[in-house]
Amino acid sequence: MRILVVEDDIKIASSIKKGLELSGYAADMVHESESALSYGIDPDYDLIIMDRMLPGGMDGVEIIKQLRESDVHIPIIMLTAKGSVNDRVEGLNTGADDYLVKPFAFEELLARIKALLRRPKKEIGIVLKVGTLELNPASYDVKRSGKPIVLAAKEFSLLEYMMRHPNQVLTKDALITHVWDGDADILPNTVEVYIGYLRNKIDKPFKGEEDIIKTVRGFGYKLSSK
Numbered sequence: 001m002r003i004l005v006v007e008d009d010i011k012i013a014s015s016i017k018k019g020l021e022l023s024g025y026a027a028d029m030v031h032e033s034e035s036a037l038s039y040g041i042d043p044d045y046d047l048i049i050m051d052r053m054l055p056g057g058m059d060g061v062e063i064i065k066q067l068r069e070s071d072v073h074i075p076i077i078m079l080t081a082k083g084s085v086n087d088r089v090e091g092l093n094t095g096a097d098d099y100l101v102k103p104f105a106f107e108e109l110l111a112r113i114k115a116l117l118r119r120p121k122k123e124i125g126i127v128l129k130v131g132t133l134e135l136n137p138a139s140y141d142v143k144r145s146g147k148p149i150v151l152a153a154k155e156f157s158l159l160e161y162m163m164r165h166p167n168q169v170l171t172k173d174a175l176i177t178h179v180w181d182g183d184a185d186i187l188p189n190t191v192e193v194y195i196g197y198l199r200n201k202i203d204k205p206f207k208g209e210e211d212i213i214k215t216v217r218g219f220g221y222k223l224s225s226k
Helices: 010-022 033-040 060-069 085-094 106-118 153-163 172-179 188-202
Strands: 002-006 026-030 047-051 076-080 098-101 128-130 133-136 141-144 213-216 220-223
Touching: 002 010, 002 033, 010 026, 010 106, 026 033, 033 060, 047 060, 047 106, 060 076, 060 085, 076 085, 076 106, 085 098, 098 106, 128 153, 133 153, 153 172, 153 188, 153 220, 172 188, 172 220, 188 213
Parallel strands: 002 026, 002 047, 047 076, 076 098
Antiparallel strands: 128 133, 133 141, 213 220
């Protein structure tokens, strides 16, 4: 998972970023409002940690409002020294998913991040479908043409990510970022190996049906069906 840290205090931002990376997340940080808005729109992020008071023309509340108006619906945790009930209500009503008052323990921030990332997205509850392939994110069931398919945990994560982005070309770097949390030790060949595992389970056993995993040479892979 990749997280964007928006915090004007460079020391605090660096500490959060280091803690996230030690916890297995990939993290980027920005320190002012204009960059926060431009980075926040990037679909590569899975969660945003947003400071309320920022230099530039906007505060965190206004940035969150604009992100939501731009159809960005990933989880956002607002950080602030302003902890009154009215401040919290304003932040949550604008579109923040959680609100943490400074000073805070990193362990609490990490717990809130994990809780939000576990929370079902809008489309969870609806079975994901690409052609005859079906995946239920809640029950971890995978079927093709009604036949159950057993996947290992990382295979399931890879397939789920690809099924959430059907008909899109996904690079190996993008898959490493989102499925392996940007782990620097993961090589592109690892992606090829796991794509091979998936093909052996969801394509090769189904003779007479089209292959759902496509290789787009020079670019990556996509999941698609006619």
